[in-house]
Amino acid sequence: MTEINETYKEKISFNKRLIFLYVTFGILGVVFYYQIFNLQISNYSEYEIAAINNKNEEISVQPLRGIIFDRNGEILVNNVPTFDLITKPFFIDDPDDFLLKLSSFLEINEEDKKAFLLQFEKAKTLNKELTLKQSISDEDKAKFLVRSHMFENAYVGKRYLRNYLYPEIFSHSIGYVGKPNEDELDEIYELKSLNTKINFTYTNQLIVGKTGLEFVYEDILSGEFGNNLREVDARGKTLDEKISSESKVGNNLYTSLDLKSHQAAHKSLNNRKGAVVAIDINDGSIVTLFSSPTFSTNQLANGILQKDFDELLLSEEKPFFNRALRGRYPPASSIKPAIAMYGIEEGLIDWNFSIFDEGFFTLPEDGRIYRDWKEGGHGDTNLFKAITQSSNTYFFDLAYRSDINQLNKHLSSLGFGNKACIDCFEEDQVFVPEPSWKLNKHNFGWFKGDTVNMGVGQGYLVSTPIQLAKYAYIMANKGKFSDLSLKKDLVKSEKSIEFNKFSNDDWFKLHESMVNVIEGNTGTARRLREKKNYIVAAKTGTAELVSGDNREQYSETRLDDSLRDHALIIAFGPMPNPRYAVSVVVENGESGGSVAGPVAISVLNSLIQE
Amino acid sequence: MRYLDFKKFSIYYDPYLIISITLLSILGLFFLYSASDGNTSVLIKQLIFVFFGLILMIILSQPDPQIYYSYSGFFLLFSIILVFVAIFFGPEINGANRWISFGFITLQPSELCKIFLPIFIASYLYGVKLPINLSNTFLTIFLILIVFLIVSSQPDLGTAIVILLSGLYVLFLAGLSWTFIGSAFAIFVISLPFLWNNFLEPFQRQRIATLFNPDLDPFGSAWNITQSKIAIGSGGIFGKGFGEGTQSHLNFLPETETDFIFAVIAEEFGLVGLTILIGLYFFIFIRCFYLSINARDRFCRLVIGGLSLVFISTLFINIGMVIGLLPVVGMPLPLISQGGSSLISFYIAFGIIISMASHKKLVPR
Numbered sequence: 001m002t003e004i005n006e007t008y009k010e011k012i013s014f015n016k017r018l019i020f021l022y023v024t025f026g027i028l029g030v031v032f033y034y035q036i037f038n039l040q041i042s043n044y045s046e047y048e049i050a051a052i053n054n055k056n057e058e059i060s061v062q063p064l065r066g067i068i069f070d071r072n073g074e075i076l077v078n079n080v081p082t083f084d085l086i087t088k089p090f091f092i093d094d095p096d097d098f099l100l101k102l103s104s105f106l107e108i109n110e111e112d113k114k115a116f117l118l119q120f121e122k123a124k125t126l127n128k129e130l131t132l133k134q135s136i137s138d139e140d141k142a143k144f145l146v147r148s149h150m151f152e153n154a155y156v157g158k159r160y161l162r163n164y165l166y167p168e169i170f171s172h173s174i175g176y177v178g179k180p181n182e183d184e185l186d187e188i189y190e191l192k193s194l195n196t197k198i199n200f201t202y203t204n205q206l207i208v209g210k211t212g213l214e215f216v217y218e219d220i221l222s223g224e225f226g227n228n229l230r231e232v233d234a235r236g237k238t239l240d241e242k243i244s245s246e247s248k249v250g251n252n253l254y255t256s257l258d259l260k261s262h263q264a265a266h267k268s269l270n271n272r273k274g275a276v277v278a279i280d281i282n283d284g285s286i287v288t289l290f291s292s293p294t295f296s297t298n299q300l301a302n303g304i305l306q307k308d309f310d311e312l313l314l315s316e317e318k319p320f321f322n323r324a325l326r327g328r329y330p331p332a333s334s335i336k337p338a339i340a341m342y343g344i345e346e347g348l349i350d351w352n353f354s355i356f357d358e359g360f361f362t363l364p365e366d367g368r369i370y371r372d373w374k375e376g377g378h379g380d381t382n383l384f385k386a387i388t389q390s391s392n393t394y395f396f397d398l399a400y401r402s403d404i405n406q407l408n409k410h411l412s413s414l415g416f417g418n419k420a421c422i423d424c425f426e427e428d429q430v431f432v433p434e435p436s437w438k439l440n441k442h443n444f445g446w447f448k449g450d451t452v453n454m455g456v457g458q459g460y461l462v463s464t465p466i467q468l469a470k471y472a473y474i475m476a477n478k479g480k481f482s483d484l485s486l487k488k489d490l491v492k493s494e495k496s497i498e499f500n501k502f503s504n505d506d507w508f509k510l511h512e513s514m515v516n517v518i519e520g521n522t523g524t525a526r527r528l529r530e531k532k533n534y535i536v537a538a539k540t541g542t543a544e545l546v547s548g549d550n551r552e553q554y555s556e557t558r559l560d561d562s563l564r565d566h567a568l569i570i571a572f573g574p575m576p577n578p579r580y581a582v583s584v585v586v587e588n589g590e591s592g593g594s595v596a597g598p599v600a601i602s603v604l605n606s607l608i609q610e
Numbered sequence: 611m612r613y614l615d616f617k618k619f620s621i622y623y624d625p626y627l628i629i630s631i632t633l634l635s636i637l638g639l640f641f642l643y644s645a646s647d648g649n650t651s652v653l654i655k656q657l658i659f660v661f662f663g664l665i666l667m668i669i670l671s672q673p674d675p676q677i678y679y680s681y682s683g684f685f686l687l688f689s690i691i692l693v694f695v696a697i698f699f700g701p702e703i704n705g706a707n708r709w710i711s712f713g714f715i716t717l718q719p720s721e722l723c724k725i726f727l728p729i730f731i732a733s734y735l736y737g738v739k740l741p742i743n744l745s746n747t748f749l750t751i752f753l754i755l756i757v758f759l760i761v762s763s764q765p766d767l768g769t770a771i772v773i774l775l776s777g778l779y780v781l782f783l784a785g786l787s788w789t790f791i792g793s794a795f796a797i798f799v800i801s802l803p804f805l806w807n808n809f810l811e812p813f814q815r816q817r818i819a820t821l822f823n824p825d826l827d828p829f830g831s832a833w834n835i836t837q838s839k840i841a842i843g844s845g846g847i848f849g850k851g852f853g854e855g856t857q858s859h860l861n862f863l864p865e866t867e868t869d870f871i872f873a874v875i876a877e878e879f880g881l882v883g884l885t886i887l888i889g890l891y892f893f894i895f896i897r898c899f900y901l902s903i904n905a906r907d908r909f910c911r912l913v914i915g916g917l918s919l920v921f922i923s924t925l926f927i928n929i930g931m932v933i934g935l936l937p938v939v940g941m942p943l944p945l946i947s948q949g950g951s952s953l954i955s956f957y958i959a960f961g962i963i964i965s966m967a968s969h970k971k972l973v974p975r
Binding site: 006007009010011013014015017018021022025028029031032033035036037039040041043044046047048050051052054055231232233234235239 | 740779784785837841842844845846857862876877888903911915919922935
């Protein structure tokens with residue numbers, strides 16, 4: 001009986017305890033089920049997105065840049081395909097071992113290896129691709145492809161190079177592309193809302209215009225990034241990639257630049273320091289924008305040895321310097337037609353007014369002498385002769401009688417001290433020297449002698465080759481002009497200079513005098529006459545870098561190349577209905593007529609004689 | 611409870627348990643096929659285990675519980691020896707010596723301890739008077755701790771915890787005094803900081819810490835749990851469909867065939883699939899509860915109760931870990947996860963449960 005009682009007691013106790021444990025698990029089960037419900041129902045959308053984000057990766061796809069054409073439809077810049085050896089560091093365990101394996105059949109130079117190892121860790125953590133070798137040869141490509149089964153972590157990919165067909169000719173006008181710097185990079189990522197991972201189309205990965213038209217028209221040329229949706233597994237291995245939006249090739253850029261005239265400028269300047277700018281008078285578009293010496297834009301865009309780059313950078317010749325837009329040169333005698341216009345407009349002279357040129361001008365205030373370039377002078381000199389033979393004395397006298405502020409205004413209206421071009425890269429607008437400027441800069445007041453010097457384009461007056469070209473263009477087009485531009489068919493408003501006294505007849509005579517500079521027997525550039533078969537109007541100039549007070553001193557300075565005078569010329573033709581205006585500056589070229597002149601003529605020939 | 615009476619011999623069985631366990635095992639094969647990315651060799655291996663496991667279960671249902679009572683000590687000793695064999699002679703895999711290799715299969719003998727330890731304790735406490743006195747209590751706890759320490763030295767904390775629980779369940783069900791439970795619990799709470807600092811490995815501490823603050827270590831030990839939650843959550847009501855789970859098949863989810871198979875099921879079959887699965891488990895529990903309440907004697911009661919609680923605990927630890935409510939510890943989803951040892955051990959457990967439930971006590975004439 002006691003045993004039965006005992007058993008019963010034990011059974012009740014067992015049942016209670018078993019129920020206790022089951023109830024405990026039951027409660028736990030409810031909590032668990034609640035958690036599952038929370039995950040699957042309450043927070044479903046959040047986890048659904050998380051699952052999608054896990055496997056889907058948005059990839060930006062780099063677009064091709066637009067092609068750049070010259071005015072006649074010649075391709076100047078395009079994109080050429082190339083094959084690169086591209087690695088996936090994420091799947092490479094030992095980079096040294098990997099390189100060793102590759103080196104057994106491919107030649108990889110030390111610099112590429114170094115660059116690869118340097119970027120390896122970062123690329124590995126971000127699961128980004130890394131280009132090991134650019135533009136591999138067909139032979140190397142074949143060598144790799146037969147062994148590609150051994151390299152799950154590398155492949156030969158088709159990429160493009162920005163290709164400059166005339167790399168030495170458009171160095172300054174078209175410029176070149178390059179890797180964006182930190183700031184540009186941030187801007188690109190933000191502005192174009194790029195993903196961290198990009199499928200690169202170019203060997204050099206992200207590229208932006210660095211200088212010239214490539215920079216100015218970046219927005220037109222660069223195109224639009226596309227988007228790919230990539231499905232990846234947890235290791236980051238790509239399983240599938242779909243295009244969600246195609247990348248858009250950048251727009252082509254049709255420029256007003258003329259290939260042949262650039263080739264002519266390049267050839268005739270023959271790497272001397274200088275610049276050529278030519279303008280289509282019809283619409284003020286720039287056909288030639290050439291600075292010399294040049295450099296290869298292909299090298300700059302697609303890889304140059306540091307040594308070669310340093311050499312270019314430190315060269316005395318300063319090849320990177322864009323002389324056409326930024327070179328500051330005194331306009332010298334080429335300014336004389338402008339001064340003549342001023343004199344007629346202000347009633348200070350007319351075509352009959354003449355002086356006796358004895359070879360120098362004496363400033364009445366202090367007796368200071370201003371010399372003509374010709375010893376003994378030109379004798380009786382009217383305006384026509386003063387321009388044709390480039391009499392300094394005549395213009396010293398005229399300038400002496402001018403009001404500096406009025407003269408400045410006149411020069412400004414002809415483009416001096418203003419930006420000439422609306423789409424040029426980093427144009428220097430220089431300035432017209434105001435009396436107030438001199439006071440600030442040199443702490444001296446404006447002397448009458450300063451005005452006298454300006455009469456022959458010397459002293460404080462400086463201009464750039466593009467300003468000189470624009471000035472020639474305005475002269476050729478009888479005061480009517482548009483802003484200069486490089487993009488073809490740009491809509492621009494035509495402007496004109498207002499005159500009271502300066503008449504159509506005056507224009508005719510001015511043109512005639514400038515035609516005589518070449519075509520006349522006494523013209524300063526008469527030797528150019530035979531180099532062409534049409535009529536050209538011109539004005540030469542020789543910019544003195546050192547003003548010698550006497551001739552002995554002057555001869556000494558001529559011995560030092562870099563101190564020699566700059567040779568200048570502005571010209572337009574064919575007359576009487578000019579189509580092109582051109583300016584040429586040859587640094588240390590000495591004589592405008594004989595050094596700058598032939599360059600101008602060969603450029604005009606390339607434009608006019610098709 | 612029942613037996614088929616043939617002329618010469620009878621077959622002892624419990625239709626409810628056999629049907630639900632078979633169903634669960636077949637479902638498990640189905641789930642495993644997807645979880646293993648359609649790997650047929652994994653499936654076939656598991657299928658062989660299931661097939662022979664079910665046969666083993668039926669076979670083990672046949673002997674009278676008396677046999678298990680008499681040989682409980684031998685079974686326990688045998689499994690402990692196998693654990694030592696694994697420790698000293700077994701292959702080292704991932705820094706642990708848990709396995710004995712038989713060429714084509716490797717088995718984990720510690721899985722047997724979680725079956726035979728509770729059976730041995732039940733047999734030991736069979737005749738003990740209520741309430742269990744202190745010396746018996748300490749002796750039992752001492753035995754449990756020894757087996758626990760042996761297994762955790764492999765190291766295998768997951769199985770060791772289940773073994774610890776299996777012994778304690780039987781001790782508790784047998785009538786451990788409430789005073790003792792109260793004071794032991796108090797001591798346990800007080801010594802928690804000591805245990806935390808001295809007993810747990812740094813990675814285990816990390817796992818517990820990330821449980822409460824997953825942002826602490828988003829790519830380390832919390833990664834698994836985060837991915838598991840995403841898998842479960844993104845399954846929604848109906849799931850993504852068989853073989854369609856992106857978390858499972860693109861390797862975001864770790865250990866899809868073993869510890870995290872629950873998340874695979876959740877991702878591909880949603881709340882509906884989980885509810886059916888949980889319903890099956892629930893049915894097995896309720897059946898075990900009924901069987902243990904109605905068992906023929908104290909020994910059978912304790913064994914059915916203890917073994918069914920081992921089964922429940924394994925399930926809860928696994929699911930708790932996968933849904934992010936418990937720290938990460940290696941624990942299979944019973945009857946579904948890949949792995950022969952766990953599977954076989956549960957078939958053995960259910961074989962013994964059925965044996966104890968279906969043999970009526972011979973009433974002495």
